[in-house]
Amino acid sequence: MSAKILVVEDEPAIQALIAVNLKRAGHEVIAALDAETARRHVDEVLPDLVLLDWMLPGISGLEFARRLRGDVRTRNVPIIMLTARGEESDKVQGLTTGADDYVTKPFSPKELLARIQAVLRRQRPQAAEDALEVSDLRLDPVTHRVTAAGRTVNLGPTEFRLLHFLMAHAERVHSRVQLLDQVWGDHVFVEERTVDVHIRRLRAALEATGHDALIQTVRGSGYRLSAEAAEQ
Amino acid sequence: MSAKILVVEDEPAIQALIAVNLKRAGHEVIAALDAETARRHVDEVLPDLVLLDWMLPGISGLEFARRLRGDVRTRNVPIIMLTARGEESDKVQGLTTGADDYVTKPFSPKELLARIQAVLRRQRPQAAEDALEVSDLRLDPVTHRVTAAGRTVNLGPTEFRLLHFLMAHAERVHSRVQLLDQVWGDHVFVEERTVDVHIRRLRAALEATGHDALIQTVRGSGYRLSAEAAEQ
DNA sequence: CGACGGGGTGACGCTTTTGTGACAGGTGGC
DNA sequence: GCCACCTGTCACAAAAGCGTCACCCCGTCG
Known part of the structure; x- marks a missing residue:
């Protein structure tokens, strides 16, 4: 800050x-x-x-x-x-x-x-602190807890912020650069591919509850979190 | 006044x-x-x-x-x-x-x-405050006594206040800075890490009754007292 | 069909964050 | 002054995450 x-x-x-x-x-x-x-x-x-x-x-x-x-x-x-x-x-x-x-x-x-x-x-007028919900995935910024269909999901700090951001801007596609700016911070310099890895870790964590399909890959553009199941 | x-x-x-x-x-x-x-x-x-x-x-x-x-x-x-x-x-x-x-x-x-x-x-004559209870941990602000599953837990003044605050705001994650502000006081200046040490002392005191898992560490964010057992 | 661009994955040093034990005061009772 | 009890800080150990890579897979396109 x-x-x-x-x-x-x-x-x-x-x-x-x-x-x-x-x-x-x-x-x-x-x-x-x-x-x-x-x-x-x-x-x-x-x-x-x-x-x-x-x-x-x-x-x-x-x-x-x-x-x-x-x-x-x-x-x-x-x-x-x-x-x-x-x-x-x-x-x-x-x-x-x-x-x-x-x-x-x-x-x-x-x-x-x-x-x-x-x-x-x-x-700072602390951004809205309400819990976010997408499909039965729920993230509460106050308790810092994520649950999927009732079960608790364990996330590291970065994955938590990443999911937080994706849920706050669901349905929208975010490029790796955008995600780096928003989740990692403007000035931080890390490889773009790092985003991939964290997306993967996030998916892995959600997989246990079968919600990993929520995060979709948009080839050539980035990632998107969507309530609609990804059709294949 | x-x-x-x-x-x-x-x-x-x-x-x-x-x-x-x-x-x-x-x-x-x-x-x-x-x-x-x-x-x-x-x-x-x-x-x-x-x-x-x-x-x-x-x-x-x-x-x-x-x-x-x-x-x-x-x-x-x-x-x-x-x-x-x-x-x-x-x-x-x-x-x-x-x-x-x-x-x-x-x-x-x-x-x-x-x-x-x-x-x-x-x-002024502090109206009797209710005792706080979280899982079978019980803290009575009036008698200044803490019991866990019946057994009395001995705490120092700071640990008592810390536990009091955590119990009054159970489930919520508190950063070290917030805890310092709330438990130590706004104008006291001590190292952030001091919180860690007191959390440890608190856990040690609760450990005797097997309630030490109540206080959870939220990496990168702070601590939380929760009735839910810590997942792993 | 083979090169290619994009993305998925598992592994791996490294850094940052926490947990811990020890310690040098400080305080109040006696 | 001596003790018993607390406190805040440190230094060090132990975790937990993190960022990168190398390598793999797959659809595309000439």
Whole structure:
């Protein structure tokens, strides 16, 4: 889960420290040493999250946060405040101004990352969590369980995601590349044929319940999960 | 006396008004504009109190309240209903569904706060929570005792809370991060792997009674407590 | 008929994820 | 201060999955 993160921190050393860690975690960092620069950046890139130092020269973090909340476009961008230890009243004030979380300095990079993940997770409107059903195959994202005609089907993580995707987009044909993008992730680089292997593993797992025919091969195009039995 | 308050209200203006006032009074506000969001928040943060608008788009306040009462974890979370003036019959119905109090719109912030304080005060002496049972494992939140098939199981505080949470959300898969948030607390920072260790300690404690298989590992996702025996 | 492109399969190192035992604090009772 | 009990982290072992290959089969098409 990577995101564009605007880091507003006037202390260059800390700014750099943060940047290094966020980047290592795969996030995109936009650095700003003062509120003025930050404001410009906000306009230009519309970050996914703002890391905001509480003590800024000139305009305070409080004020900056307030402006973010005032603008329709940035109203929903989550804010994490950086505060010096023990400024309890600031924390309270910060949270009331609309910060989503805070981290006290000094902080461990790990903690910072964890909080960022937490806030981003809270933010994303988690795709529909309802169980999927196709023919009497049933996949429940919440319990992470797959059953076919009552019997439980055991799948590895990748097969689970693959089936999840196929069931969510049943009847449609997906090329190997599409499947790689959707199931493995956009940036991951693996052989296209790898998809074949996982399809096979998935079929093998479903075979025990006689549902392996659900996944059909469309020669030259890709794969499709269909409720209609594949005619031959 | 500050508390985490979930505000379910679809009108942004009112939502904001409420939020400002609650925050000023030192409460932590979790805002939700619709029932769907609210439900997610409930799962994540387990609020101390729910402020619930009667007229919600989609699922009604009544229905939402009923669901809160249906879940073991939220059974005892007090609910204050917000109703439009003059919907007397609604009020009655609301109270019978389990709302603890109601406030008619328009309301004064002072009145709202007063009612909240009152309900919280009334609530404090934790109403007796029901014991949880999964397969013949039994956990009693009141006596803080766990028994499996009659025999008592000895747990440390953390393991107890962990088991409590898992039992309250049986069948569901929880990531390590979720468990840390829920069992350790939002602002505690410990390694994710720490969860593994506690899961192991929990399993070890249950092993004596042969119930250790209740806690299953879902590779790549987390852990799950399930009555169904783990397949293999 | 033989070359060919596509897809199915079984095997196999390798990496990632979990399970585990040990350990260095920390806390509260005494 | 000493003990008994918990806790969070590590390092290492054990699994469980993963991505690739090589090889096979099969329908197509010149």
